[in-house]
Amino acid sequence: MTELTAPQGVDADYYRVGTPVADTKAPAGPIAEKWTKRKFDASLVNPANRRKLSVIIVGTGLAGGAAGATLGEAGYHVKSFCFQDSPRRAHSIAAQGGINAAKNYKEDGDSIYRLFYDTVKGGDYRARETNVYRLAEVSANIIDQCVAQGVPFAREYGGLLDNRSFGGVQVSRTFYARGQTGQQLLIGAYQALERQVAAGTVEMFTRHEMLELIVADGRARGIIARDLVTGEIETHLADAVVLASGGYGNVFFLSTNAMGSNVTANWRAHRKGAYFGNPCYTQIHPTCIPVSGDHQSKLTLMSESLRNDGRIWVPKRKEDCDKDPRQIPEADRDYYLERIYPAFGNLVPRDIASRQAKNMCDEGRGVGPMVGDFRRGVYLDFSDAISRLGRSAVEAKYGNLFDMYARITGENPYETPMRIYPAVHYTMGGLWVDYDLMSNIPGLFVTGEANFSDHGANRLGASALMQGLADGYFVLPNTIRDYLAKGPYPKLDENSPAVAEARQSVDQRVRTLLSINGERSVDSFHKELGHIMWEYCGMERTETGLMKAIDLIRSLRAEFWRNVRVLGSAETLNQSLEKAGRVADFLELGELMCIDALHRRESCGGHFRAESQTEDGEALRHDDQFCYVAAWEFGGNGEGGMGAPVLHKEDLTYEFIQLKQRSYK
Amino acid sequence: MKLTLKIWRQDGPRARGELVTYVVEDISPDMSFLEMLDVLNEQLNAKGEEPIAFDSDCREGICGMCGLMISGEAHGPEKTTTCQLHMRSFRDGETVTIEPWRADAFPVIRDLVVNRSAFDRIIQAGGFISVNTGSAPKAEAVLVPKPNADRAFMAAECIGCGACVAACPNAAAMLFMGAKITHLGELPQGQPERAQRVKAMVAQHDAEGFGGCTNIGECSAACPKGIPLDVISQLNHDLRKAGAGRF
Amino acid sequence: MKLLMAVTGLIFVGFVALHAYGNLMVLGGADTFNTYAHHLRTFGQPMLPYEGFLWVLRVVLLVSLALHVYSALSLWGRANGARSTRYAVKKAAASSLASRTMRYGGIALFFFIVFHLLHLTTHTIHPQGTVATPYENVVGSFELWWVTLIYVVAVLALGFHLFHGVWSAAQTLGLTSTAAARARAKLLAHLVGGLIALAFLIPPLAILVRIVK
Numbered sequence A: 001m002t003e004l005t006a007p008q009g010v011d012a013d014y015y016r017v018g019t020p021v022a023d024t025k026a027p028a029g030p031i032a033e034k035w036t037k038r039k040f041d042a043s044l045v046n047p048a049n050r051r052k053l054s055v056i057i058v059g060t061g062l063a064g065g066a067a068g069a070t071l072g073e074a075g076y077h078v079k080s081f082c083f084q085d086s087p088r089r090a091h092s093i094a095a096q097g098g099i100n101a102a103k104n105y106k107e108d109g110d111s112i113y114r115l116f117y118d119t120v121k122g123g124d125y126r127a128r129e130t131n132v133y134r135l136a137e138v139s140a141n142i143i144d145q146c147v148a149q150g151v152p153f154a155r156e157y158g159g160l161l162d163n164r165s166f167g168g169v170q171v172s173r174t175f176y177a178r179g180q181t182g183q184q185l186l187i188g189a190y191q192a193l194e195r196q197v198a199a200g201t202v203e204m205f206t207r208h209e210m211l212e213l214i215v216a217d218g219r220a221r222g223i224i225a226r227d228l229v230t231g232e233i234e235t236h237l238a239d240a241v242v243l244a245s246g247g248y249g250n251v252f253f254l255s256t257n258a259m260g261s262n263v264t265a266n267w268r269a270h271r272k273g274a275y276f277g278n279p280c281y282t283q284i285h286p287t288c289i290p291v292s293g294d295h296q297s298k299l300t301l302m303s304e305s306l307r308n309d310g311r312i313w314v315p316k317r318k319e320d321c322d323k324d325p326r327q328i329p330e331a332d333r334d335y336y337l338e339r340i341y342p343a344f345g346n347l348v349p350r351d352i353a354s355r356q357a358k359n360m361c362d363e364g365r366g367v368g369p370m371v372g373d374f375r376r377g378v379y380l381d382f383s384d385a386i387s388r389l390g391r392s393a394v395e396a397k398y399g400n401l402f403d404m405y406a407r408i409t410g411e412n413p414y415e416t417p418m419r420i421y422p423a424v425h426y427t428m429g430g431l432w433v434d435y436d437l438m439s440n441i442p443g444l445f446v447t448g449e450a451n452f453s454d455h456g457a458n459r460l461g462a463s464a465l466m467q468g469l470a471d472g473y474f475v476l477p478n479t480i481r482d483y484l485a486k487g488p489y490p491k492l493d494e495n496s497p498a499v500a501e502a503r504q505s506v507d508q509r510v511r512t513l514l515s516i517n518g519e520r521s522v523d524s525f526h527k528e529l530g531h532i533m534w535e536y537c538g539m540e541r542t543e544t545g546l547m548k549a550i551d552l553i554r555s556l557r558a559e560f561w562r563n564v565r566v567l568g569s570a571e572t573l574n575q576s577l578e579k580a581g582r583v584a585d586f587l588e589l590g591e592l593m594c595i596d597a598l599h600r601r602e603s604c605g606g607h608f609r610a611e612s613q614t615e616d617g618e619a620l621r622h623d624d625q626f627c628y629v630a631a632w633e634f635g636g637n638g639e640g641g642m643g644a645p646v647l648h649k650e651d652l653t654y655e656f657i658q659l660k661q662r663s664y665k
Numbered sequence B: 001m002k003l004t005l006k007i008w009r010q011d012g013p014r015a016r017g018e019l020v021t022y023v024v025e026d027i028s029p030d031m032s033f034l035e036m037l038d039v040l041n042e043q044l045n046a047k048g049e050e051p052i053a054f055d056s057d058c059r060e061g062i063c064g065m066c067g068l069m070i071s072g073e074a075h076g077p078e079k080t081t082t083c084q085l086h087m088r089s090f091r092d093g094e095t096v097t098i099e100p101w102r103a104d105a106f107p108v109i110r111d112l113v114v115n116r117s118a119f120d121r122i123i124q125a126g127g128f129i130s131v132n133t134g135s136a137p138k139a140e141a142v143l144v145p146k147p148n149a150d151r152a153f154m155a156a157e158c159i160g161c162g163a164c165v166a167a168c169p170n171a172a173a174m175l176f177m178g179a180k181i182t183h184l185g186e187l188p189q190g191q192p193e194r195a196q197r198v199k200a201m202v203a204q205h206d207a208e209g210f211g212g213c214t215n216i217g218e219c220s221a222a223c224p225k226g227i228p229l230d231v232i233s234q235l236n237h238d239l240r241k242a243g244a245g246r247f
Numbered sequence C: 001m002k003l004l005m006a007v008t009g010l011i012f013v014g015f016v017a018l019h020a021y022g023n024l025m026v027l028g029g030a031d032t033f034n035t036y037a038h039h040l041r042t043f044g045q046p047m048l049p050y051e052g053f054l055w056v057l058r059v060v061l062l063v064s065l066a067l068h069v070y071s072a073l074s075l076w077g078r079a080n081g082a083r084s085t086r087y088a089v090k091k092a093a094a095s096s097l098a099s100r101t102m103r104y105g106g107i108a109l110f111f112f113i114v115f116h117l118l119h120l121t122t123h124t125i126h127p128q129g130t131v132a133t134p135y136e137n138v139v140g141s142f143e144l145w146w147v148t149l150i151y152v153v154a155v156l157a158l159g160f161h162l163f164h165g166v167w168s169a170a171q172t173l174g175l176t177s178t179a180a181a182r183a184r185a186k187l188l189a190h191l192v193g194g195l196i197a198l199a200f201l202i203p204p205l206a207i208l209v210r211i212v213k
């Protein structure tokens, strides 16, 4: 069936190459008309039939919550799942900065095309044009929808909505709600979802975790979920399954993601045949509060909007690094981003800002306490902004971020400059989907951060919220219709082999985890994995490093299944058991990420291969060899638990935007 | 630092619970309160005892998942969430009692974890603006004066953590509900459903078994987002007007 | 329910304010007070029969009391039902003592009112012996220290009850939707509580120390 070839060189040990994949759903024609055409061509479902069609949605973040509300309104029977105690707590709630929309409010030359262009360029020309254009196209509708729901966006005195600019762009197109944009947007979606729960169209399953995908006759037909309170393993069947389960940044243990964010839903689907797109594309966010010690359980992001008014610097001389920053005169400060990138200054894209911060610290000019053998931190200084705008204006704009910083570090940012350091923040990779957001398994749709689609190798600020809501409110409801119109699909018996197999594998896994009774806690494995990933598959990657990481991960995984200790029972709330399952999946994902990073011998966006850089240390792409999406097929249960994965390439063709070496100088 | 912790342990919803004493040493003042519990859990796990169950997710003070009664104060001594509380707020050698939120509308699931779905049901009763996807008017068509927008925002900051209920001597959820009433009531979009919303939400609140508010004010003091008592008055105001049938 | 409580509470406030003012007449000596007592009974004549106004007042008060106590008890019951497991440790962060003792203050007031009615309205209890005029009755009683003590305690309880009750009623009626309005209502409550308690305290104390004989 699939012809498999061995790649060249060292790679041959790690993966095989399969047939290419391609999106077949985006219609031909001018890019601005594709989406309208697709919506028109998608089959319709008669309202009376919708009740008979059921959809499972895993996730209640912006992507899942919005989709649940919209499909419920339309009259489908929706079953919605989240592992938190309420859909309102999905990780989207933590987004601070804002959401982009090409509304051209400020008359500063913004347009759908410019948002499209900026996003493709920001993603370092590794995103699919058609999807990105559509994202830009529906962006303005999102704002309308949210305002109508009562989302309290920031307003000006005249009552108009306010905008600000965000990293990597030169126009003001970001709508925001102080530092709590994600919260406000999610509450809007949550309320719309709860309205449907009250209307009886959406059935809500909180504190439920999806642990397996059911694929029958080649179609996704349901999931196996564990009720986290009673421990019961439940089967849920439907005509289509949507995964909106968020990102997998927690593979690094320390990240800005919520504690529960995981890859399990995605990974289980991957093991059932769904391709995993670009797993190695990780975004490291430049403005996080630096690590303070090894007890740390997560890193806290401070909105990138801080870079609008704050200036980033390090001392020019190493000797000054432990001085009180206020004592260092202007002449001895190096505002390195303003120096290297005069056009964008402190607003360069995240990957660049992060890598430069790392460079400064590697040079020995970092600030803050010694962690290990060097200082990990650079200053983010508001003293100019405070003298220019006044303290109260700064407080109105950033007050809650400053408070958060003060609470965590015990320092007062109005007086001393803040210290920041990059941290893992977002994963551009995810399950591979076509223009309809359907994976290669028919009936399995993937939306939001969980899919790979719109951000290429790097995501611009304020565009994940945009993508989540675009997918949830506007894209998926239109495309899934086309699939559902061919349903209802034959009723599946709870005792059919596909269901029984899925159930049994979940049971088996839970029992195994509880029975190993080894010496080490789940967290200790997770931390060690995170260490490996950060060290070798973090901000800078090299061939030897990645090969070493793969070895380390393999032996760590083997040890996990031999030596993990999970106490308690399967019949109650058991948080160690939940974590163990997630870490087990991270241990497999980590390897795939390293293999993906190893095979992509170029630097692009968030993926920086030390071997591929320009003379002045910028990322160097190789469009001739790597202008494709790497869609990985699970390699089967081979040696050490996982066989060599199979690479399917989707070539990226740029019809409307010309490929350029990205430059922000 | 070294602390003596008295922690509520309860195996399941129907099991009897009790306070169990633990001693934790080598606590760094930079740890968050939950990280301190993580350390304790690692130690328990190593000793073969089941770790203590408690909720948390974002650990940034925004998702509202965490929430513990710490020595009699909801979310502890600082005006923030439990996850953002740091150990520098405690004295070396202190004894700290940790209990779950207590309210019959929030039954205990295990140890320190409670079930707050009653809040979701209150929202289902009316805590939304009915607008179908795609049918929204242009956002710029509706102007909202800044003072109203600001007040709506202030109320919208509620994270649904339940500390107000936990702190209220009557176990009333008025602050939570008032915040939603005020948020939606300040906006032009929220007007059409205003009367019906407040009536339905209050009816659900009472049906869930929350207590009645006697304006004691503990809720607002415990609220990590500083939602003021105004919102309760606003709720009462709306309720009175809704009862009289005019707005 | 809460609305009932607030409205009946406020009716009480109106009554006690009047009553306190009336009681101050004691300071004016026997005639002023007796005229006041008489006037109370003839108020509204000839439209209302003798004691007509008083009866209207009594009925309103009685009904209010019943409703007030009923709502108080049912709120109390709900609160108990809403938290059947108590905290092992609970601190009070913002609540005033007054707000937390409303129920006990209320009970005290209830018993006081019963005593008070038996004492000065129906004259069932007459610690000071039988007397003819209301004035003598009042003065006679308060010359006894223990009667005064009961009154003083009751009046303090009342002050406390109002200290929280008046602001609480404003909040319940939804009149305090801004921080400033809230501060005003609190101030008002403190003033009302304080003034009424003071006004009630003056006559018995004055009698006890024999400024008024």
Ligand SMILES: Cc1cc2nc3c(=O)[nH]c(=O)nc-3n(C[C@H](O)[C@H](O)[C@H](O)COP(=O)(O)OP(=O)(O)OC[C@H]3O[C@@H](n4cnc5c(N)ncnc54)[C@H](O)[C@@H]3O)c2cc1C
Binding pocket: A058, A059, A060, A061, A062, A063, A064, A081, A082, A083, A084, A087, A089, A090, A091, A092, A093, A094, A095, A096, A097, A098, A099, A181, A182, A208, A209, A210, A211, A244, A245, A246, A247, A256, A257, A258, A261, A262, A264, A265, A301, A425, A426, A447, A448, A449, A450, A461, A462, A463, A464, A465, A466, A468
């Ligand atoms: C701190 C922070 C700040 C950010 N700020 C911004 C910003 O300013 N602008 C911007 O555009 N983006 C921002 N982002 C990125 C953005 O918030 C996320 O990418 C986006 O919200 C993801 O939404 P989602 O709906 O795809 O998934 P999520 O919101 O992560 O939701 C995942 C859902 O899936 C459920 N789930 C997961 N696994 C399972 C399972 N196995 N079983 C059942 N349920 C499951 C969860 O319960 C949850 O409901 C930020 C991210 C972080 C971490």
Ligand code: HEM
Binding pocket: B213, B214, B215, C002, C005, C006, C007, C008, C009, C010, C012, C013, C016, C065, C068, C069, C072, C073, C099, C102, C103, C105, C106, C107, C109, C110, C113, C161, C162, C164, C165, C166, C168, C169, C170, C172
């Ligand atoms: C007969 C005995 C009484 C009892 C048992 C009683 C009990 C209570 C209780 C339990 C409350 C609710 C607490 C609260 O709202 O914070 C209350 C409120 C109140 N009471 Fe009383 N009370 C009594 C008499 C009085 C009297 C005599 C007055 C006035 C003179 C009064 C005035 C008020 C007021 C103004 C309130 C506030 C109403 C509100 O909260 O909306 N009460 N009372």
Ligand code: HEM
Binding pocket: C016, C019, C023, C037, C040, C054, C057, C058, C061, C109, C113, C116, C117, C120, C121, C134, C138, C151, C154, C155, C158, C200, C201, C203, C204
């Ligand atoms: C110093 C304190 C007080 C004095 C001297 C006082 C005196 C009196 C007198 C003389 C009467 C009888 C009036 C008459 O029948 O002619 C009376 C009635 C009454 N008082 Fe007081 N009183 C005091 C405090 C209070 C308080 C604190 C309350 C309530 C909380 C109260 C409630 C009443 C009521 C309800 C009546 C009955 C009115 C009626 O129906 O006739 N009194 N009081």
Ligand code: SF4
Binding pocket: B157, B158, B159, B160, B161, B162, B163, B164, B165, B175, B176, B179, B219, B222, B223, B224, B225, B226, B227
């Ligand atoms: S009002 Fe405050 S305390 Fe209550 S749920 Fe909301 S944020 Fe928590």
Ligand code: F3S
Binding pocket: B167, B168, B169, B170, B171, B172, B173, B174, B175, B212, B213, B214, B215, B216, B217, B218, B219, B220, B229, B232
């Ligand atoms: S503490 Fe309780 S009594 Fe009312 S004012 Fe707050 S809900």
Ligand code: FES
Binding pocket: B055, B056, B057, B058, B059, B060, B061, B062, B063, B064, B065, B066, B067, B081, B082, B083, B084
């Ligand atoms: S864990 Fe999210 S608010 Fe504390």
